[in-house]
Amino acid sequence: AAMRALGVTLIEHGADFQEAREFAIQLAAERGAHMVPSFHPDLLRGVSTYWWEFLRAVPQMDVAYVPIGQGSGACSAIAAKLALGHGVRVVGVVSSHATTYADSLAAGRVVEAPVTTHLADGMACRVADAEALSIIAPHIDHIVQVSDAEVAAAMRAIFTDTHNVAEGAGAAALAAALQERGRLKGQIVGLALTGGNVDAPMFSGVLAG
Template sequence: MTHLLPTHAEIEQAAKAVYAAMPATPQYAWPLLSEALGAEAWVKHENHTPTGAFKIRGGLVYLQNLAQRPRQQQVRGVISATRGNHGQSVGFAARRYGIPATIVVPQGNSREKNAAMRALGVELVEFGQEFQESREHAALLAQQQQLHMIPSFHRDLVSGVATYWMELLRAQPDLDVLFVPIGQGSGVCAAAAARRALNVRTRIIGVVSAHALAYKLSFDGRSKIESPVTTVIADGMACRVPDEASLEVILSEVDEVIAVSDDEVAAAMKLYFTATHNVAEGAGAAALAAAMQIRHRLQGQRIGLTLSGGNVDHDMFAQILSRPGQEAQLADVNQQRRVA
């Protein structure tokens, strides 16, 4: 499905738009994480972007291309639906290019993500009980108000997001496997695009929430399958209906898809903090949760994890940090090391 993926040249062009607004993010191999996994684990810190998540890269590329259209094709404003990080990406980039932005979020969405989007100047609309309802409402508003609808998955978005995978794979070209959370697919498709562009052999494992199984069911069944969403932690992976274009790429390029529970995600969020003192949101910790789930298969390997976002509400994070268990796990790792 190479026709759906941006080329090496497209990704390099996208990088110009990204790096005009932000620097490359770091990748570190944290000793406690590597000990916990029994593998050399490299973490790509997309929680260090100006919006605290990887999505900003795609927004910068998409909005730049939109702003550079001929005058007769200029838009009066843009609209999109999100649970938060995509909306912050659109808001950040729209403000940079002077384009009004409206964002639709589900009712009961993260208060702090909502506040962050409003601070970027977007008009925030709360509608629906879950992302799919918000997306359908955004499409209706786009038609009614003559706004440009920004999709959750688009070649320009993938080109921008692929810049961070290029950074990681150039720095660590011999990784055995990448773990990538799947929301609407831009992150995992971008990983596939970067792998192809750099001609590396790294396997790609997609990660979904066990409480939002649409992409895993679709991957296993080799066709589009909808599934209800009940996750309360991993809102960045709260997808009920797979995107057809991203699913086509996933079926062609991804080696495996793993489902992680909210409990596993919470444990990974806590492990990130205790081992690295970085804050991870639910979807941001999903890659680590998946690696912990199959760590018996990873012994001695070199793996890449994306800490794809750190935008978690204070109250939720405080509850997660207060959960018992993680200190004992790290103590067990250290005890095993002392015995060895």
């Protein structure tokens, strides 16, 4: 509704992000439209600014959890870390129902994986981006896989404790930190709430538990 209110022609297509992306590429070619990709070097320059600010504000941060969809967030966190010479460990977070980045990093090449997440659609990527993978692989500390149930619990916690509305991918970093909380005692942990794009019926269902 918010997008349509801004005059956007919204086309809903496909069962997951990858199908929608492939259709958008096809549509752009047919119509001579400009495709704005989910991963691009120019996008990284913008996204990395908030990580630059975050890491400069918290120079003592030990670990940062970053959700991975197409990889722009993780690559930007890595870029800011390297530019600042910051010692933070960057941990990638993927849905356990969309594991292409976890599988690809383990294999050392792009590995397609099925997508079955119904909640973390911002991480519902079926095929990892090869360029993003090449940036992430040498610098990521490790990958955490979070289930839809863990993501839902994190969404509820964020709303209850901070009154912020987080979409599934937006709450994934907290879900991962909660999963690993036993190893984080005494450490300064950074989390990015990366989006609030969740519709009312889904969010009310999450809050209802």
